[in-house]
Amino acid sequence: LSCVRRGPNIFRYIPGPSSSSWVFGHLLQLRLPLQMGDYEFTWLKKFGSVYRIKGSFGEDRLMVADPAALQHILNSGAFGELGPALDAAAYAFFGKNSVMVQTGHEHSRLRAGLNPGFTAAAVRRYQPIFAKVAQSISEKLNLSGESLQNISSLFSIAAFDAISEAVLGCPKESLAPKFVEVNLKVMNAAATQSPTQILLEAFLKFLPKWIRRQAVKIPTQSSRLLRTQTRLATEEGCRVAREKLQAVNEGLERSDDIFGFLLNPENSKEGLAFEDIVGQTSIIMIAGGETTANSLAFGFCELGKNIDFQNSLRAEIHAALSANASDVAYDSMPLLNAFIKETLRMYPAVPFPERLATEDTILPLSDPIVLRTGEQLTQIPVQKGQVVMVAIASHHRVPLLWGNDPDIFRPSRWLDGSVHNREAIGPYARLLTFMGGGRTCLGDRDRIMEMQIIICELLGKFSFSLPANHFLRIRYTETLQPADAEGKKSLRLDVKRLL
Ligand code: HEM
Numbered sequence: 001l002s003c004v005r006r007g008p009n010i011f012r013y014i015p016g017p018s019s020s021s022w023v024f025g026h027l028l029q030l031r032l033p034l035q036m037g038d039y040e041f042t043w044l045k046k047f048g049s050v051y052r053i054k055g056s057f058g059e060d061r062l063m064v065a066d067p068a069a070l071q072h073i074l075n076s077g078a079f080g081e082l083g084p085a086l087d088a089a090a091y092a093f094f095g096k097n098s099v100m101v102q103t104g105h106e107h108s109r110l111r112a113g114l115n116p117g118f119t120a121a122a123v124r125r126y127q128p129i130f131a132k133v134a135q136s137i138s139e140k141l142n143l144s145g146e147s148l149q150n151i152s153s154l155f156s157i158a159a160f161d162a163i164s165e166a167v168l169g170c171p172k173e174s175l176a177p178k179f180v181e182v183n184l185k186v187m188n189a190a191a192t193q194s195p196t197q198i199l200l201e202a203f204l205k206f207l208p209k210w211i212r213r214q215a216v217k218i219p220t221q222s223s224r225l226l227r228t229q230t231r232l233a234t235e236e237g238c239r240v241a242r243e244k245l246q247a248v249n250e251g252l253e254r255s256d257d258i259f260g261f262l263l264n265p266e267n268s269k270e271g272l273a274f275e276d277i278v279g280q281t282s283i284i285m286i287a288g289g290e291t292t293a294n295s296l297a298f299g300f301c302e303l304g305k306n307i308d309f310q311n312s313l314r315a316e317i318h319a320a321l322s323a324n325a326s327d328v329a330y331d332s333m334p335l336l337n338a339f340i341k342e343t344l345r346m347y348p349a350v351p352f353p354e355r356l357a358t359e360d361t362i363l364p365l366s367d368p369i370v371l372r373t374g375e376q377l378t379q380i381p382v383q384k385g386q387v388v389m390v391a392i393a394s395h396h397r398v399p400l401l402w403g404n405d406p407d408i409f410r411p412s413r414w415l416d417g418s419v420h421n422r423e424a425i426g427p428y429a430r431l432l433t434f435m436g437g438g439r440t441c442l443g444d445r446d447r448i449m450e451m452q453i454i455i456c457e458l459l460g461k462f463s464f465s466l467p468a469n470h471f472l473r474i475r476y477t478e479t480l481q482p483a484d485a486e487g488k489k490s491l492r493l494d495v496k497r498l499l
Pocket residue numbers: 082099100101111167283284287288289291292295348349350353354432433434435438439440441442443444446447
């Protein structure tokens with residue numbers, strides 16, 4: 001039964017959807033559907049948790065949602081690089097020194113140096129920052145005479161404020177206005193995904209990595225914006241870091257934000273250089289801000305749909321606040337945490353990152369697949385150079401793992417035993433939202449805390465409902481984004497102050 005067929009042609013026999021476009025394969029259906037998952041989740045139901053799709057120009061790719069295969073991809077070291085398009089995008093968005101574009105020893109060195117800034121103890125220091133940011137959203141809602149609010153843009157600004165204070169140690173008002181403006185614009189640039197862009201990316205895979213990474217220099221409007229953004233991020237990161245070092249030289253106390261912490265040689269046993277630290281400004285500001293803002297927005301949309309659940313969650317919040325408003329035990333609130341987990345399950349910010357096999361390897365499978373030939377396969381041989389999709393969003397909808405209604409937003413699944421208790425691959429709640437293995441997201445702990453604090457503050461004081469004729473589009477724009485019918489980032493909710 002457990003046969004392993006070797007040779008490059010094995011993929012031909014792996015079932016998957018048929019494609020009518022040799023040029024695009026399935027990339028348009030995957031990346032530009034009206035609603036994210038329109039095709040992907042149908043394929044998952046039809047072909048199971050590992051199937052073949054077509055990339056551009058006839059390329060075969062695997063969509064992988066199977067737990068054992070994902071464990072291998074993320075932890076074995078055999079998939080040591082990002083896929084070509086993701087690598088070029090990460091390089092363009094985050095710059096050449098960012099941890100995400102490093103590989104091998106250099107990646108491990110940077111991770112080891114950065115980790116101490118993101119431990120649970122470190123994250124607890126940021127709690128007052130998140131509380132302040134949450135209150136500022138409340139104040140904006142209080143001051144606004146309108147009940148209809150674009151919640152997603154409020155969350156974007158708040159998440160940027162939070163990251164700016166927690167990481168750089170300064171309010172966004174003290175950053176260069178151009179830097180702030182460009183950062184807030186840059187995710188909208190990602191939203192300009194089009195067939196042309198996907199085609200351009202398709203050509204990149206034929207080029208060596210160092211040339212591919214120069215694609216950001218092609219003089220288009222969006223690459224100009226990205227270049228400006230990484231330049232300004234490095235300049236602002238350098239300026240802020242220099243000011244911190246100077247303050248210490250003048251005998252002032254060290255700041256305990258992430259940069260301040262990492263610039264202290266006592267905290268960085270791996271000896272991070274100045275450039276190593278400031279080189280992370282862009283990834284932290286962009287990856288950290290938008291992902292959180294959009295996750296919150298999707299969560300509030302679900303609250304707007306389910307008023308009964310919203311009321312129950314609010315009752316839990318009021319009880320926790322009245323028990324101890326100055327030190328809320330967020331992790332001990334069952335509905336709050338079930339709600340956050342369900343939001344991150346249904347709306348994983350990065351739904352299908354690519355990985356490249358850097359050596360020949362064998363993918364083990366939890367669930368055998370049946371080839372077109374009728375043969376059953378418990379392992380798939382993968383050759384060096386093969387691109388696979390880490391199908392996070394699909395993994396989160398495999399019925400065996402999450403219960404028989406995985407397409408439904410149902411926080412109670414986390415409380416009634418529907419969720420699997422297999423070995424976790426990712427760092428949080430058996431989800432893969434923050435990835436897993438050596439490239440696990442660095443910001444997972446503080447994002448959970450930020451979400452807990454913002455949800456408690458807002459739900460404690462306001463009610464949220466969906467306006468009539470509401471339409472939410474879930475767009476893939478490198479990350480998942482809530483959008484209106486025209487595809488513009490937006491989520492409007494009716495907000496009412498509670499008496
Ligand atoms: C809800 C919020 C967030 C989500 C869902 C999220 C998700 C992810 C995912 C899926 C990856 C892996 C991408 C890949 O390798 O293809 C990643 C990487 C990363 N994230 Fe996050 N992220 C979030 C917030 C943050 C925050 C707040 C920070 C920093 C303060 C952060 C910093 C990073 C960094 C530095 C990496 C690169 C790690 C590496 O390549 O070794 N993220 N994130």
